[in-house]
Amino acid sequence: MYKVAIDGASGTGKSTLAKRAAKRLGWVYVDTGALYRSIGLYVYENGLDPEDADAVSFVLPNVRLELKYEDGVQHVILNGRDVSDTIRLPEISMYASKVSKIPQVRAFLLGTQRDMAKKNNVIMDGRDIGTVIFPDAEVKIFVTVREEIKAQRRYKELIEKGVETTYEDVLRDMRTRDAADASRDIAPCVPASDAVMFDNSDAPLDRAVDMICKIITDKVGK
Numbered sequence: 001m002y003k004v005a006i007d008g009a010s011g012t013g014k015s016t017l018a019k020r021a022a023k024r025l026g027w028v029y030v031d032t033g034a035l036y037r038s039i040g041l042y043v044y045e046n047g048l049d050p051e052d053a054d055a056v057s058f059v060l061p062n063v064r065l066e067l068k069y070e071d072g073v074q075h076v077i078l079n080g081r082d083v084s085d086t087i088r089l090p091e092i093s094m095y096a097s098k099v100s101k102i103p104q105v106r107a108f109l110l111g112t113q114r115d116m117a118k119k120n121n122v123i124m125d126g127r128d129i130g131t132v133i134f135p136d137a138e139v140k141i142f143v144t145v146r147e148e149i150k151a152q153r154r155y156k157e158l159i160e161k162g163v164e165t166t167y168e169d170v171l172r173d174m175r176t177r178d179a180a181d182a183s184r185d186i187a188p189c190v191p192a193s194d195a196v197m198f199d200n201s202d203a204p205l206d207r208a209v210d211m212i213c214k215i216i217t218d219k220v221g222k
């Protein structure tokens with residue numbers, strides 16, 4: 001089975017690239033951020049402090065997460081409930097970022113992520129897939145994008161979903177979250193030493209997907 005790790009900060013467009021490339025190659029796409037978001041949602045709904053590692057670790061045994069695919073689209077099931085849309089709300093993004101710093105949370109999700117690659121060729125997107133989850137991935141790509149492009153895309157995405165926000169708020173939240181994700185001690189969002197760097201600022205989507213697929217097929221020979 002082949003493993004492709006596509007890592008990068010929030011809003012770099014890595015999920016869209018990973019999803020499209022997986023569809024084109026007929027591989028399974030795994031969005032690992034959705035797993036952290038689901039734990040963030042659980043913590044939020046249970047009124048816990050997402051920075052209280054003891055409290056969060058204590059409730060982890062109550063969390064059951066499954067990934068399901070319908071027409072190739074990933075759905076996250078948290079304790080039997082489809083939370084795929086709810087986990088995208090901005091407050092849940094912040095909770096996800098906070099709980100993702102807790103080592104017990106990362107350990108809890110490690111198995112779920114590794115299991116996904118046992119039965120399928122996967123394209124997995126996240127922050128530490130190439131460094132921690134699959135240091136042996138056949139292909140590692142680290143996606144970057146210029147900051148203003150990133151904030152603009154995220155803003156548009158939220159507005160289209162009917163979330164009330166401003167460009168300034170989106171930019172501020174994004175900076176806070178990216179700085180936290182890149183500087184944390186555990187699994188920081190940094191490229192693996194053997195990752196291919198991919199700047200996703202300027203190429204139109206189709207062309208960017210072509211390039212990603214070429215990086216993959218050049219390595220695994222499909």
Ligand code: DC
Binds near residue numbers: 011033093098100129
């Ligand atoms: O990719 P995303 O925005 O859906 O991720 C939500 C949060 O989860 C993000 O702030 C960082 C965290 N995360 C992580 O720590 N490791 C991953 N592999 C994926 C996401």
